[in-house]
Amino acid sequence: MQSFVRSLTKGSMTYIFIYGTLKKGQPNYYRMTDGSKGKAEYCGKGYTLEKYPLVIAGEYNIPFLLNVPGLGHHITGEIYSVNSQMLQYLDEFEGCPDWYQRTPVRITVVEWEGKNNPPEGSPAVNSIQECFVYCTTTYQPEWMKSPFYDNYDSYGDHGLQYVVH
Ligand code: PCA
Numbered sequence: 325m326q327s328f329v330r331s332l333t334k335g336s337m338t339y340i341f342i343y344g345t346l347k348k349g350q351p352n353y354y355r356m357t358d359g360s361k362g363k364a365e366y367c368g369k370g371y372t373l374e375k376y377p378l379v380i381a382g383e384y385n386i387p388f389l390l391n392v393p394g395l396g397h398h399i400t401g402e403i404y405s406v407n408s409q410m411l412q413y414l415d416e417f418e419g420c421p422d423w424y425q426r427t428p429v430r431i432t433v434v435e436w437e438g439k440n441n442p443p444e445g446s447p448a449v450n451s452i453q454e455c456f457v458y459c460t461t462t463y464q465p466e467w468m469k470s471p472f473y474d475n476y477d478s479y480g481d482h483g484l485q486y487v488v489h
Pocket of ligand 1: 342344345347386387388418424436
């Protein structure tokens with residue numbers, strides 16, 4: 325039984341869950357490591373406690389997590405803690421709140437990086453961490469008919485590689 329959900333913030337840092345082009349090895353990861361935009365610390369891996377539809381849409385093949393809990397799959401991704409400068413930069417990059425809305429979502433932790441353990445103890449594997457996620461309610465209805473993914477990879481065999489624009 326889960327009795328405790330870890331909160332969205334730790335001091336001045338905010339937890340975000342990354343599932344798309346900002347993940348390691350994906351086309352926008354370099355933005356997470358650009359120190360001139362603020363600070364992002366990798367914390368670990370997880371998946372959404374609830375299922376969501378994750379689609380690849382539009383002329384640029386952009387991944388969108390549709391804010392329709394219960395449909396689709398548990399989505400795999402990476403947990404970061406970011407400072408307010410990086411959070412603001414990511415909001416601007418993601419076109420928040422027009423394209424994506426940064427929304428608190430519960431994430432099941434599957435792996436936690438030692439060096440970022442909070443002094444009060446790291447989230448145990450299988451514990452729940454609340455994180456902001458860039459998901460959207462402002463999607464086109466036909467996106468609901470496209471394939472739902474569980475682990476985004478721009479270079480996957482779907483052939484819908486992200487178009488840098
Ligand atoms: N960037 C954000 C949302 C979708 C995207 O490509 C992310 O990686 O989580």
